[in-house]
Amino acid sequence: MKRHSLLSMVFLLGIILIGLVGIPGRADAAGISGRLVNKTPKGKGVEGAEVTLTAYRNEQEAGKTPTRTDRAGRFQFQDLSAKPGDTYTVTVRYQDAEYNSERIVLQDAGATRTLEIPVYDSTTDASQISVKIHHVVFSVADGSLRAEEVLLFRNSGDKAYVGAKEVAGGRRATLQFSLPAGAREVKYGEGLMECCVVPGEQGFVDTMDVKPGERQVTFSYAVAPTKGRLQFVRPVDYRTEAVEVFVPEGAAQVSAEGLKLAGMISGQNQRFQRYTAPGLEVPGPIAVTLDNLPVIGGSWRPYAYASVGILLLAGVTYPMVRRRRTVLRAPSHEAGSPAPGGAVAAQLGGVQGPTELTLRKVELVAALAELEAGHEAGRIPEKEYRRLRQEKRKALRDVLAQLEEGRAIPATTSRA
Numbered sequence: 001m002k003r004h005s006l007l008s009m010v011f012l013l014g015i016i017l018i019g020l021v022g023i024p025g026r027a028d029a030a031g032i033s034g035r036l037v038n039k040t041p042k043g044k045g046v047e048g049a050e051v052t053l054t055a056y057r058n059e060q061e062a063g064k065t066p067t068r069t070d071r072a073g074r075f076q077f078q079d080l081s082a083k084p085g086d087t088y089t090v091t092v093r094y095q096d097a098e099y100n101s102e103r104i105v106l107q108d109a110g111a112t113r114t115l116e117i118p119v120y121d122s123t124t125d126a127s128q129i130s131v132k133i134h135h136v137v138f139s140v141a142d143g144s145l146r147a148e149e150v151l152l153f154r155n156s157g158d159k160a161y162v163g164a165k166e167v168a169g170g171r172r173a174t175l176q177f178s179l180p181a182g183a184r185e186v187k188y189g190e191g192l193m194e195c196c197v198v199p200g201e202q203g204f205v206d207t208m209d210v211k212p213g214e215r216q217v218t219f220s221y222a223v224a225p226t227k228g229r230l231q232f233v234r235p236v237d238y239r240t241e242a243v244e245v246f247v248p249e250g251a252a253q254v255s256a257e258g259l260k261l262a263g264m265i266s267g268q269n270q271r272f273q274r275y276t277a278p279g280l281e282v283p284g285p286i287a288v289t290l291d292n293l294p295v296i297g298g299s300w301r302p303y304a305y306a307s308v309g310i311l312l313l314a315g316v317t318y319p320m321v322r323r324r325r326t327v328l329r330a331p332s333h334e335a336g337s338p339a340p341g342g343a344v345a346a347q348l349g350g351v352q353g354p355t356e357l358t359l360r361k362v363e364l365v366a367a368l369a370e371l372e373a374g375h376e377a378g379r380i381p382e383k384e385y386r387r388l389r390q391e392k393r394k395a396l397r398d399v400l401a402q403l404e405e406g407r408a409i410p411a412t413t414s415r416a
Contacts, residue, residue, distance in 0.1 A: 029078070029079045029080060029081070029082070029109065029110065030082040030106040030108065030109060030110060030113070031076065031077060031078045031080055031111075031112040031113070032076070032077045032080060032090065032106070032112065032113045032114075033074070033075065033076040033077070033112055033113075033114055033115070034074070034090065034115030034117055035069075035072065035074045035075070035115075035117070036049055036073035036075075036092060036094065036118075036119050037073065037116055037117070037118050037119070038118075038119055038120065038121065039118045039120055039158070039212075040120045040121040040158050041158060043120070043121045044095075044121055045071075045073075046069055046073030046094065046119065047070065047071045047072075048068050048069060049068060049073070049092055049093065049094045049119070050066065050068060050092070050093040050094075051066070051069060051075045051090060051091070051092050052064055052066050052067075052090070052091045052092075052093075053065040053066075053067075053088055053090055054088065054090075054091065055080075055086065055088055056086070056088065056103075057085055057086055058085045059087075062086075065077060080106060081106070082107065082108060087103050087104060087105050088103070088106070089102075089103055089104065090104070090115060090117070092117055092119060094119040094120075094122075095121060095122035096122050096162040096209070097120065097122050097160040097209040097211065098209060099117055099118075099119055101115060103400075103401060120159050120160040120211060120212060121158075121159045122161075122162045123157070123160070123161055124161075124164035126163075126164070127157075128156045128159075128161070129153065129154070129155055129175075129238055130153070130154050130156065130239045130240070130241065131151050131152065131154070131236070131238045131239070131240040131241065132153070132154045132214065132241050133151075133240075133241060133242045133243075134149070134150075134152075134236065134240050134244070135148075135149065135150040135151070135243075135245075135246070136149055136234065136244070136245045136246070136286060136288075137149075137150070137245075137246045137272075138245075138246065138247050138248065138251070140248065140251065140294070144185075144222050145222065145223055145225060145293065146220050146221065146223065147180075147183075147221060147223055147232065148219070149217075149218065149220070149234075151217045151218075152214055152215075152216050153175065153210065153214065153215045153216075153217060153238075154213075154214050155210050155211060155212045155213060155214075155215075156212075158212055159212070160209045160210065160211045160212070161174060161209060161211075162174065162209045163207065163209075167205060169198075171196075171207040172207060173205035173206070173207060174206055174207060174208060174209060174210050175205065175206040175208075175210065175217070175237075176203070176205050176237045176238075177203045177205065177206070177219070177237065178202055178203040178234065178235045178236075178237055179202065179204070179221060179234070180223065180232055180234045181233070182223060182224050183203075183221040183222070183223060184223075185221060185222040186204065186219060186220070186221045187219060187220050187221070188219050189217075189218035189219055190216055190217065190218045190365070191218060192206060192217055192218075192219060193208065196208045225290070228294075229289070229290065229293065230293060232286075232287065232288045232289070233285045233286075233287050234286040234287075235283040235284075235285045236280045236281075236282055236283065236285065236286065237282065237283075239279070239281055239282065240279055240280045241278075242276065242277070242279065243259070243278075243280060243286055244262075244274060244275065244277075245259055245274075245275040245288055246272040246275075247272060247275070247288075248270055248273075249270070249271040251293065251294070252291055252293045253291040254275070254288065254289070254290060254291075255288075255289045255291070256275050256287065256289070257287035257288075258287065259275035259276065259286075260275065260276060260277065261273060261274070262274045262275060262276045275288075360399050361399045361400065361403065364395055367392055368389070368392050368393070368396070371385065371388055
């Protein structure tokens with residue numbers, strides 16, 4: 001009887017100790033902490049901002065955890081898995097604008113990943129929004145005449161533009177895109193998301209906020225000539241610093257109002273006539289007439305356009321960037337140092353700036369599009385397709401992570 005009472009007392013003491021000390025966390029537990037920094041001069045406080053952690057397991061969403069920042073703008077997520085295949089993103093909602101971290105991998109159990117996330121005060125004033133350069137690229141793909149537009153937007157202010165006019169679903173329109181008469185089969189590319197675009201009678205609007213700095217947007221659409229002639233009139237929606245129009249050589253006779261022929265360029269196994277114009281004010285149109293076009297008909301595959309306009313512009317820009325960087329860096333090598341060519345090549349390969357990374361991203365997106373096309377057409381065996389797709393997607397994730405780290409969110413890892 002006494003022995004039984006003694007064992008009961010030991011058991012009760014054990015329960016009490018566990019309650020006092022607590023149950024140890026998982027062996028692979030890690031954490032993510034961070035703080036918001038308002039980059040708008042004399043900006044408002046960052047207390048109470050909504051922060052959401054999204055967990056992924058093997059690229060599939062596995063759950064969301066919300067929290068809010070304290071008075072100093074700090075937040076923390078604890079007891080997270082650092083197992084292979086588990087990754088995370090942090091999303092911040094601040095004054096109706098959204099800020100997203102790069103994909104986070106917690107490699108060390110027990111470590112805490114620390115983020116610093118810049119945010120900005122928001123505004124409904126669009127006066128600081130302009131277009132640095134507006135490209136229009138014509139192409140014939142699968143028997144369809146298409147126009148692809150590549151615009152580089154600039155928010156020259158110090159606040160995030162969140163729009164003023166409410167559209168479908170309670171969202172607010174931010175960027176406006178007018179389309180020429182007869183445009184159809186609109187496909188959204190870089191800088192646009194299907195979920196955030198609202199089509200209209202004259203074009204479409206985007207509802208994503210526009211943060212200070214630059215943002216590239218691409219989209220394409222089919223246009224229908226009448227008896228071999230296309231009269232293309234595209235009103236601009238913002239003050240535009242420069243316009244460039246590209247037409248495949250020999251595809252048509254070109255007359256362009258206000259545009260001057262600036263020579264020929266090569267890209268995508270084709271030569272293009274390049275027309276340029278200085279700045280346009282709203283609603284000054286981009287006006288081009290194409291005559292003697294071939295017979296157009298049939299449907300267009302949505303993945304085809306990725307390899308036309310974007311890669312054409314990358315092919316024009318990337319060699320110039322490489323030459324400029326090489327010329328600037330080569331003279332710095334002195335006698336006794338490694339050979340200039342090798343040193344410059346090492347620098348170009350090891351440290352890449354935003355321009356090179358952006359062009360590399362474009363190349364990878366287009367390569368993935370071409371890979372999907374080849375697989376769908378039966379030209380690439382399943383095993384080879386899966387291997388190449390995995391390699392290119394990993395390379396794209398790495399490039400996107402480098403762009404995010406260099407753009408906004410420096411991160412360090414510390415031992416908790």
